[in-house]
Amino acid sequence: MSAKNKTIEEKMNELREMTAWFESEEFSLTHAAEKFEAAAKLAREIEHDLSEMENTVNVLKKSFEDV
Amino acid sequence: MENNDIRLSVSDFVALVNQTFEYAMPNIVIVGEVSGYNVRQGKWVRFKLKDEQCAVDFFGSVYQIRTPLEDGMVVAVLGRPRLSDKWGFSVSIQSVQPVGEGSIKRSFDLLLKKLETEGLFDPARKRLLPELPKRIGLISSTQAAGYTDFIKVLNGRWGGMEVDVANTLVQGINAPGQIIRAIDYFNQSGEPPEVIVIVRGGGDPDDLAAFNDEGLVRAIAASRIPTLVGVGHEIDTTLADLVADVRASTPSNAAQILVPDRRELIERSRNMVRSIVPELLVKLADYRREADDLMVNSGQMIAERIRGFKDETATTLKLLTQYDPKTVLARGYALVRGDVDVGKLIEIERQHDVIEAEVRNVSKK
Numbered sequence: 001m002s003a004k005n006k007t008i009e010e011k012m013n014e015l016r017e018m019t020a021w022f023e024s025e026e027f028s029l030t031h032a033a034e035k036f037e038a039a040a041k042l043a044r045e046i047e048h049d050l051s052e053m054e055n056t057v058n059v060l061k062k063s064f065e066d067v
Numbered sequence: 068m069e070n071n072d073i074r075l076s077v078s079d080f081v082a083l084v085n086q087t088f089e090y091a092m093p094n095i096v097i098v099g100e101v102s103g104y105n106v107r108q109g110k111w112v113r114f115k116l117k118d119e120q121c122a123v124d125f126f127g128s129v130y131q132i133r134t135p136l137e138d139g140m141v142v143a144v145l146g147r148p149r150l151s152d153k154w155g156f157s158v159s160i161q162s163v164q165p166v167g168e169g170s171i172k173r174s175f176d177l178l179l180k181k182l183e184t185e186g187l188f189d190p191a192r193k194r195l196l197p198e199l200p201k202r203i204g205l206i207s208s209t210q211a212a213g214y215t216d217f218i219k220v221l222n223g224r225w226g227g228m229e230v231d232v233a234n235t236l237v238q239g240i241n242a243p244g245q246i247i248r249a250i251d252y253f254n255q256s257g258e259p260p261e262v263i264v265i266v267r268g269g270g271d272p273d274d275l276a277a278f279n280d281e282g283l284v285r286a287i288a289a290s291r292i293p294t295l296v297g298v299g300h301e302i303d304t305t306l307a308d309l310v311a312d313v314r315a316s317t318p319s320n321a322a323q324i325l326v327p328d329r330r331e332l333i334e335r336s337r338n339m340v341r342s343i344v345p346e347l348l349v350k351l352a353d354y355r356r357e358a359d360d361l362m363v364n365s366g367q368m369i370a371e372r373i374r375g376f377k378d379e380t381a382t383t384l385k386l387l388t389q390y391d392p393k394t395v396l397a398r399g400y401a402l403v404r405g406d407v408d409v410g411k412l413i414e415i416e417r418q419h420d421v422i423e424a425e426v427r428n429v430s431k432k
Contacts, residue, residue: 009199012336019339022346029354036343043336050329053226057218059209062252064235064245 008049015042081150088148096240097123097158098143098166104136112136112160116144126151127160133243133281134163135177140170145240164240164276171272175279178306182281187288187310194293194312196325197261203230203325204253204260204292206246208237213268213318217297220319225326231260236277237267243280250286263292264325265307266318269300278305287311297321393418 006014018039021027075083099116106112112132115122125144136142143166146158165174182188207214209232221230233249236242246265253263265287267278277283278298284306287294296307297315308314315321388394392402396418405413407429415422 008332012332015336015339019343022343022350027350029350032347032350036340036347039343040340043340046336047333050226050333053329055222055226055228055230057230057232059232059234060252062233064233064248064252066241066244066248 008046011042011046011049015039015046018042078152081152084150088150092148094145094161095148096143096145098141099123101136101140101142102138104138113157114138116142116158124155124157125160126154126157131160132163133283134165134174134279135181135281136163137173137177140173141166142170143240162240162244164280166273166276168272171276171279175306178279178281178284179309182284182306182310187284192288192312196293196295196313199225199326200261201228202258202260203228204233204249204256204263205230206233206235206249206253206263206265207267207318209234211237211266211268213237213266213297216268217264217266217318217322220322221326224322224328224330226329228326238270238274238277240277242277243283246277246283247286250290254291259292261292262295262325263290264295264297264321265311266297266315266321267299268318269303275299275303275305278307281306283307284310295321295325297324 018035021035022032097116099118102115102117102122104112104114106129110129112125112127112129114125114136116125117123125146127146134142143164144158145161145163147161148156149159150156165171186192205214205217207217214232218230221228231253233252235245235249237246250263253260267275275298278296287296287307287310293313294311295313295315296305296311297318297320298305298308299317301316313324315324396402396416399418402416403413404416405411407413407426409426409429411426413424413426415424
């Protein structure tokens with residue numbers, strides 16, 4: 001479904017499109033269950049990605065004192 | 068004179084005094100009231116610092132004085148005592164900061180007016196911050212509460228970023244120079260951050276005075292990298308705040324401005340999926356209604372067709388009845404069979420009888 005290397009924004013956009021499908025002309029009852037499952041999976045993935053990501057804080061060794 | 072007295076030339080004496088000063092007082096901050104302030108040739112600054120008992124000469128260049136001065140202001144001067152071969156004793160100025168609420172306010176107002184005239188605070192100069200920065204250049208003191216607040220809120224809200232921290236002083240006379248060097252460092256870096264964030268927690272006006280330093284304000288304005296400044300509490304305003312591309316009220320607020328809250332995003336993505344359910348129910352109800360309507364319509368169509376067939380059959384039957392010879396006989400007509408030639412016998416059938424008759428005459432009509 002969505003590759004691991006996609007950014008959060010890309011995944012959010014994908015989820016937005018998936019949700020929009022349910023209101024679009026393309027909606028078909030036959031594919032509704034499958035699409036819903038995919039959207040739920042993607043939302044779980046976004047939640048996981050967001051919760052897992054951490055910052056790297058690197059205090060520079062350089063001194064800014066006047067020389 | 069004794070034999071062990073030191074005998075020196077004037078020049079050597081000046082050199083020795085200066086060496087002694089340098090050794091004894093490499094960096095010294097002197098606080099006092101400015102008097103006799105004057106600038107020569109737009110370059111050389113002289114004034115006295117005085118208190119109730121004493122007054123001392125100070126000398127420096129305008130480049131070292133990055134805060135507007137005037138007589139009566141109380142300032143702290145970082146300087147080196149020096150005996151000049153020509154001008155006698157004075158303190159060489161390295162930097163100056165106003166001290167006390169009144170002087171800070173006065174200096175702030177003077178500099179604000181000056182920089183405002185130059186258009187440094189013009190809203191048109193303000194740049195947008197990157198939407199989701201991957202690399203942040205943070206300038207603060209790692210010992211300061213403001214630094215801890217910023218990192219804590221930043222980590223809570225968003226992740227996956229690289230934060231390079233330039234650990235500098237954030238108060239005192241040496242702070243502006245260090246912060247300026249950190250701004251330059253990030254601007255000249257091979258892999259520059261997408262945004263420079265300068266934070267410092269709350270403090271009294273003396274603590275925040277570093278952020279009203281003209282050199283620092285100009286360095287923030289000149290930064291090629293967009294800047295976000297969060298200094299002090301909500302009520303504090305420094306010139307560094309005003310010149311930054313984006314101003315945050317506190318260090319925590321700087322983190323809030325910089326990145327979205329992942330919890331909000333998680334909630335938003337959950338809501339997106341949740342919103343499908345009512346949409347789906349509406350769609351299903353539509354389908355059901357359509358199916359029901361179709362059923363009702365087909366029922367009606369079938370009934371109509373049956374009625375149509377019935378009517379048609381009745382009409383046909385009626386018509387057929389009209390053509391039935393029996394009906395014709397019942398209406399009084401007769402059916403003649405046989406050859407209609409004179410002398411021949413013919414059969415005449417009426418409703419209730421059949422008559423045999425002889426043809427007597429046949430005449431054309």
